[in-house]
Amino acid sequence: AKLAGYLCNPSSNDYSVERLCAEYAVEAGGEFEEEIYKNTALLTGVCDTLENRLGESGQARVLTDIELPLSTVLADMEKTGFLVNAEGLKSLGEELLERSNEIKKEIYEIAGTEFNVNSPKQLGEILFEKLNIPSGKKTKNGYSTSADILDGLRYDYPIVDKVLSYRQLTKLKSTYCDGLLSAVSEDGRIHTTFNQTEARTGRISSLEPNLQNIPVRTDEGKKLREFFIARDGYTLCDADYSQIELRVLASIADDKNMIAAFNSGVDIHTATASEVFGIPVDMVLPIMRSRAKAVNFGIVYGIGAFSLGKDIGVSRKEAQMYIDNYLKTYNGVARYMDNVIMHAKENGFVTTYFGRRRYLPELSSSNHMVRSFGERVARNAPIQGTAADIIKIAMVNVYNRLKSDYPDSKLILQIHDELIVECPEKDKDAVCRLLEEEMQNAADLKVTLSVDAHSGKNWLEAKG
């Protein structure tokens, strides 16, 4: 009933039977001697109603073919858990604490006073008032001290550089070393909880602890992944989709140029730069690729010229030019973006390739900001949601094949476009091939899905 309620309205935050009965006007008729009989009648009634609603909205198979089988897979993944090297986490935590304390002292020296560096309020006063560092006043309570503001100042002001380092180290220590250590069970493994009814696009989320946001971007953060390991005699296989959201976009927008770009085998951001700037692939400079990449990401999120400009450090005008050229190059995408909003305004919802819905009451708001948000969501939700559907289908298929062919191998984690399996060492190559095959074949799109799989004794190594 909970999963059916989620599909009927993924924007709700309460799928209790009480709440579902109220929302779908289900009442239990007649007299009941005991509470449990009444509750059973209510549950039966609300299931019937939800099933009808799903049939009417074309989501019956999303429930029966995706979410219900997936719930078994997720339960198994939670129960299995991910083995960690707790000793390693502990000693890294101690090292980080020492280093952050050193940096904290240096910050106090430059500031000429001791204060709580973790307090944005106190930090803002020190940096922008006491030390007169130029600021952009931003938040409603005072100065913004966020990384994108401080980044521009770090080379001119050593204290700013130290604050950023301090933040990085304390984040790793408190959220990851301490946070993960406190979540290690008696079996030495971390058992996350997957929430299947939280994300409005159809993604799953991970909590207590969140294993979907373990650091990977910085060298400092990457070290943590060495502590996520396979048990003795076993190996980790890690497989991830390459550019799944852009491939989904190319396919559902039926954009001939973007499809051709993917089929050419050239890196998609380089191919995009080549198209947008009208130059051969081998003339694309790193800066061009990086801007094309930012536009590719921005398009998926429904970005505007203002934010894109800020993101890549160019004027709003120049950013608008990039977007215009992009939409001229990929005119199927431009057409799709217009159509999806038109459809959403007419019907009040958008759908994924597999029929998952998201309702968008924001589109009829009189508030321009709310309405614009609704339009960005209308552009993004079918893309993000279709990618979520695809990996869910892959997970069910991988699970079933592992169960029958490699029963000692277990799916242990999903991170939106990535799956991790713990398998006997001898099976690692076969399991990598199995992952690639099932992930690639989870959906038949107009662009082939590309998957890379690697294996290793720890997560960092298995990333390849």
Place this chain on the structure above:
DNA sequence: CCTGACTCGC
């Protein structure tokens, strides 16, 4: 106990 600010992931 809640909200805002911040930072981590895709």
Place this chain on the structure above:
DNA sequence: ATGCGAGTCAGGA
């Protein structure tokens, strides 16, 4: 004024 999440800390109710 770029989509979807979660955890930690500060600060105030």
